[in-house]
Structure formats: C-alpha cells, structure tokens
Amino acid sequence: MTAVPKMLFAPPRYKSSTTRLREPFVHEMYQVFRQLERVSPRGMEPPSGPPTDIVEWAREVLLRVLPRKYLIGAEISAFEREIHATWESYEKGKRVVVFFPAPQQLKIYHEAVENDAVVEHKLVNATSPVDISERLRWFFQ
Numbered sequence: 001m002t003a004v005p006k007m008l009f010a011p012p013r014y015k016s017s018t019t020r021l022r023e024p025f026v027h028e029m030y031q032v033f034r035q036l037e038r039v040s041p042r043g044m045e046p047p048s049g050p051p052t053d054i055v056e057w058a059r060e061v062l063l064r065v066l067p068r069k070y071l072i073g074a075e076i077s078a079f080e081r082e083i084h085a086t087w088e089s090y091e092k093g094k095r096v097v098v099f100f101p102a103p104q105q106l107k108i109y110h111e112a113v114e115n116d117a118v119v120e121h122k123l124v125n126a127t128s129p130v131d132i133s134e135r136l137r138w139f140f141q
Helices: 017-021 023-038 052-062 129-140
Strands: 075-079 082-089 093-099 106-114 117-126
Touching (some): 023 052, 082 129, 093 129, 117 129
C-alpha cells in the first residue's frame, strides 16, 4: 500500500463564521513583510537602500507589535538607508515608524489632520515595540 502524501497547504476547515474572519489577516500580514523584503539590498549590485541588518531588525521589531492587527495597512518603503512603515487615515492623519540605520534608532513621526490640514506633528523616540503598539492603538480606535 502506497502512502498518500499530505497536502502542504490544505484548505481550511471552519468550525464557525468567526474563524473565517481571521483568514484575510494572514494575507495582510504577508503583504507587510513582502514589502519589507522588497527594500532589502540582497542581490542588488551595487547594494543600495537600507542595509540587510536594518531590514532584519525592522522585521524583528514589527513581529513584536501587538496586537498584530495594527500592522494591517502598513506601507513599507526605503528612504536612503532608513526604513519607513507608514499608516495613513483620512480621519486620523499619519503615523510613520522610522528605523534608522545606526545605532538601531527607532522614532515615530505622527501628524493629526483636521479639515485636510495638518494641525499637529511630532517626532518622538521609541524604545520598543510596546511604544509602537501604544501609538498605533490610538490610530486604530
């Protein structure tokens, strides 16, 4: 008798409709980290953008943002040797987490918008993923 190989990605079996609601979250998370991979200098000659160690550090920090739903909608981009994770909302304004190259410095830029005008903006130090989560909590409420 020949063993039947298991499917690597078996179709999900749902026990309830609320379980099904979690599926798009997985895709959204994948998209955020795919964007991060695209800013990586691997395979580029000559290397440009943020160094590989900064990309890895950004991945490490973003994986620790809780709850992870806060990562949904993040746009990842490179600016010279920095990595920016940006969230924008018409009602709430903008939040940008900036990963600086050395010495692994993390800052959060945020702006508040009223009537299509920026009414407040700040750049604050962040020391951990908890700081990022706290700033994003307000943005998502």
